[in-house]
Amino acid sequence: MRRFLIDAAAYLSGLASGFARGWSRFFFRPADPTPLGLIRVAVGLLGFWSLFVLGLDLHAYLGSQGWAEAEASYQSLPPYAWSFWFFVPDSLLRAAWLACLGVFALLALGLFSRTTAVLAWVIVVSTVRRAPVAVFGFDQILSTLALYLAATGASGQAVSLDRFLRRYREARLRAAVVRPQGARVVAPAEPGKPRPTTSANLGLRLIQLHLAFIYGMAGLAKLQGPSWWNGMALWGTMAAGEFVAFDFTPLAAWPVVLNAMTHGSLALEIAYPVLIWFAATRPLMIAGAVLLHLGIAVVSPGLTEFGLAMVAANLAFASGTWLRSLAAGREDEQPALRVLFDGACPRCRASMALVTAADPDRVIEPIDLTAVDVASIHPSLRPEDCMRSMHVVSRSGRVSAGFDAVVRVASWLPLFRPLALIGGLPGVASLGRIVYDRIASSRPRDAACTDDVCGIHPPASSSDSAPLSPDRASPPSGGLVRDLSQKR
Amino acid sequence: MGRKPGVRRTSEPAGASPSVVEEVASAPAAPTEEPGPAWPAWARRAATVAIAVHIAAVAGGALGVPPSSLLQRRFADLFTWHHGLFDQGYAYRYYAEPPPTPVVVATLRRADGSDEVVRIPEREVAGPPMRRQRQLALANALFASTRSGHEGHDHGDDDGGDEEPPWLARSYAKYLGRAHPGTSSVTLKVQQHLIPGPDRVLEMKEETGGRFDLFDKSLFTSPRWIGDFPCDGS
Numbered sequence: 268m269r270r271f272l273i274d275a276a277a278y279l280s281g282l283a284s285g286f287a288r289g290w291s292r293f294f295f296r297p298a299d300p301t302p303l304g305l306i307r308v309a310v311g312l313l314g315f316w317s318l319f320v321l322g323l324d325l326h327a328y329l330g331s332q333g334w335a336e337a338e339a340s341y342q343s344l345p346p347y348a349w350s351f352w353f354f355v356p357d358s359l360l361r362a363a364w365l366a367c368l369g370v371f372a373l374l375a376l377g378l379f380s381r382t383t384a385v386l387a388w389v390i391v392v393s394t395v396r397r398a399p400v401a402v403f404g405f406d407q408i409l410s411t412l413a414l415y416l417a418a419t420g421a422s423g424q425a426v427s428l429d430r431f432l433r434r435y436r437e438a439r440l441r442a443a444v445v446r447p448q449g450a451r452v453v454a455p456a457e458p459g460k461p462r463p464t465t466s467a468n469l470g471l472r473l474i475q476l477h478l479a480f481i482y483g484m485a486g487l488a489k490l491q492g493p494s495w496w497n498g499m500a501l502w503g504t505m506a507a508g509e510f511v512a513f514d515f516t517p518l519a520a521w522p523v524v525l526n527a528m529t530h531g532s533l534a535l536e537i538a539y540p541v542l543i544w545f546a547a548t549r550p551l552m553i554a555g556a557v558l559l560h561l562g563i564a565v566v567s568p569g570l571t572e573f574g575l576a577m578v579a580a581n582l583a584f585a586s587g588t589w590l591r592s593l594a595a596g597r598e599d600e601q602p603a604l605r606v607l608f609d610g611a612c613p614r615c616r617a618s619m620a621l622v623t624a625a626d627p628d629r630v631i632e633p634i635d636l637t638a639v640d641v642a643s644i645h646p647s648l649r650p651e652d653c654m655r656s657m658h659v660v661s662r663s664g665r666v667s668a669g670f671d672a673v674v675r676v677a678s679w680l681p682l683f684r685p686l687a688l689i690g691g692l693p694g695v696a697s698l699g700r701i702v703y704d705r706i707a708s709s710r711p712r713d714a715a716c717t718d719d720v721c722g723i724h725p726p727a728s729s730s731d732s733a734p735l736s737p738d739r740a741s742p743p744s745g746g747l748v749r750d751l752s753q754k755r
Numbered sequence: 756m757g758r759k760p761g762v763r764r765t766s767e768p769a770g771a772s773p774s775v776v777e778e779v780a781s782a783p784a785a786p787t788e789e790p791g792p793a794w795p796a797w798a799r800r801a802a803t804v805a806i807a808v809h810i811a812a813v814a815g816g817a818l819g820v821p822p823s824s825l826l827q828r829r830f831a832d833l834f835t836w837h838h839g840l841f842d843q844g845y846a847y848r849y850y851a852e853p854p855p856t857p858v859v860v861a862t863l864r865r866a867d868g869s870d871e872v873v874r875i876p877e878r879e880v881a882g883p884p885m886r887r888q889r890q891l892a893l894a895n896a897l898f899a900s901t902r903s904g905h906e907g908h909d910h911g912d913d914d915g916g917d918e919e920p921p922w923l924a925r926s927y928a929k930y931l932g933r934a935h936p937g938t939s940s941v942t943l944k945v946q947q948h949l950i951p952g953p954d955r956v957l958e959m960k961e962e963t964g965g966r967f968d969l970f971d972k973s974l975f976t977s978p979r980w981i982g983d984f985p986c987d988g989s
Binding site: 290291294295297316317320321323324327328332333334335336339340342343344345346347348349391392395396399400401402403404405407410411414462463464465469473476477480481484485488489491492493494495499500502503504506507508509510511512514516518519520522525568569570571572 | 790793794799802803806809810813814817822835836838839840841842843845846847848849850851852853855856858876882883884885886887888889891892893896897922923925926927929930933934948950951953954956957960967969970974
């Protein structure tokens with residue numbers, strides 16, 4: 268008996284300590300904040316859209332004498348529930364609504380992210396509480412995601428203007444440092460790839476757990492319904508006249524198809540809470556969830572936003588590295604572009620600071636042409652051409668110059684991609700080249716031109732050059748960046 | 756829970772390009788750069804308590820709605836404060852059995868004796884589909900708020916009995932009266948839009964040459980009276 272008790276105690280003790288270790292590893296290990304940043308963007312956009320749609324019937328939803336009168340609605344609030352909309356007079360309703368739209372817009376952009384995340388959550392909860400008669404699944408998911416973004420304060424750590432502006436200021440400061448005998452550094456010290464943090468992991472883990480719980484509850488509840496057993500549940504949604512946008516009644520002749528879709532949906536919801544935690548099955552679960560929600564949106568367009576919110580929540584399970592590679596390419600394909608800029612030109616340095624601050628990873632490698640032999644970057648490059656306009660060399664060896672180089676750089680940076688699309692339009696491109704050439708030819712420089720290879724002044728020796736930042740100090744591929752002293 | 760984050764990645768050569776599956780599959784907590792400073796022990800302990808309470812509250816909220824056991828309801832009651840403050844505690848039991856869709860029909864009577872009928876949800880709603888989805892939610896809420904009061908009565912009956920209409924129906928009727936000037940009274944009724952069985956759809960299609968109207972009158976239950984509401988400011 269004593270042995271049994273000792274072993275049982277040892278087992279329980281081991282179990283408890285193992286659980287504590289697992290808990291700590293699960294919740295408090297730093298994680299890449301990129302997925303959380305993307306979820307923030309989605310919550311901001313969906314919150315903005317939802318509130319905008321409410322605004323089409325603003326007084327009906329939120330007015331004191333709307334569908335649910337404010338006084339009666341206030342009386343029926345659950346314990347501890349709250350909403351600021353009860354305190355907004357009708358005369359200020361439109362102004363308050365506009366301010367709330369502004370908050371969601373800032374959240375989507377990632378400006379003042381910590382503050383706007385909290386405000387966005389306050390708006391979501393307040394709206395749900397003020398107009399509970401208009402709430403459906405979408406509001407529940409949005410409220411949940413907003414809560415975790417607000418509570419962890421980590422949503423602005425990636426994919427945000429907050430981070431971009433911080434990196435831009437840092438890059439500008441570094442670019443302003445005069446390095447008479449070396450290349451100008453125009454990139455921020457903080458790398459494009461965001462630093463993993465515990466707060467980001469906490470936010471992602473809470474979303475993951477909640478999502479698994481939602482799918483699990485939805486699946487378990489469906490097990491009570493006979494139509495989920497006889498395989499005709501989806502017919503019930505596809506033939507519900509009030510919901511559907513298209514005619515799905517021809518499917519009545521294809522019961523096996525309906526059965527397969529019904530059983531597949533249920534299987535996904537039941538399996539998701541378990542299989543999502545295994546690396547091998549996680550992509551299948553995410554793909555299945557995306558298909559499920561897109562399917563729901565096709566059947567019932569009114570639930571499109573619900574589906575998008577669920578898809579956004581599923582981002583919590585995606586790898587930040589993989590998500591970033593969708594925009595920046597794979598790590599072994601970087602840098603995608605080598606940008607030759609005039610390091611003696613303050614405007615060029617500021618532009619490059621802007622570019623490097625927007626770099627999601629290491630897509631762009633800025634090279635100060637006043638400190639290198641440009642022919643070593645690409646045999647076709649000549650110093651006088653490079654001095655005339657910015658040149659960009661892609662990994663494939665393709666060279667772009669001037670305005671076309673600007674568009675090429677912008678096309679690689681998610682933040683500036685819209686500008687690249689506009690800049691690529693035929694008329695805009697022609698105008699852009701003219702404007703660019705004028706600006707480039709009249710740009711101010713720190714040093715006056717003294718010879719044919721204007722501004723290229725090799726350092727006396729490489730040993731006394733100002734140090735480059737660690738991430739820029741060594742050429743990433745092939746050692747093509749050489750200064751003239753090394754050449755000599 | 757799950758495999759240890761980062762285990763796979765450490766074995767990859769620097770600069771390697773893992774497949775999409777491996778990339779997605781790698782645990783999201785896998786560190787990619789020099790991580791930020793670790794949280795102090797006190798912060799981890801405080802966060803642990805908060806997370807544990809939150810998880811229990813979310814689980815309690817979902818388990819405590821009917822059908823549920825007395826134990827589940829008691830457990831959920833412990834977190835009433837959490838559900839109120841944080842707007843959590845939802846059941847997430849989506850479409851356990853696809854139900855008929857409630858439709859609210861309001862008849863607005865004017866002083867001159869003419870009538871106007873307002874349907875919620877409207878058949879066609881201008882603007883984004885979400886706008887109509889909100890109307891569906893309102894119809895559901897009105898239906899749910901009146902359902903309990905009418906239990907025990909004949910559901911197909913046009914006569915609803917003597918129960919006091921719920922505040923939501925009264926509020927909505929008053930809104931309609933204000934939104935449609937000249938209205939002297941509003942009568943609210945609710946009916947259900949039924950889902951036709953596939954066999955019936957096939958039969959009808961055969962009879963009509965391949966057409967089936969999901970808004971056929973036979974798919975609607977008899978309207979159930981909710982209440983008459985005079986628009987006299989009372």
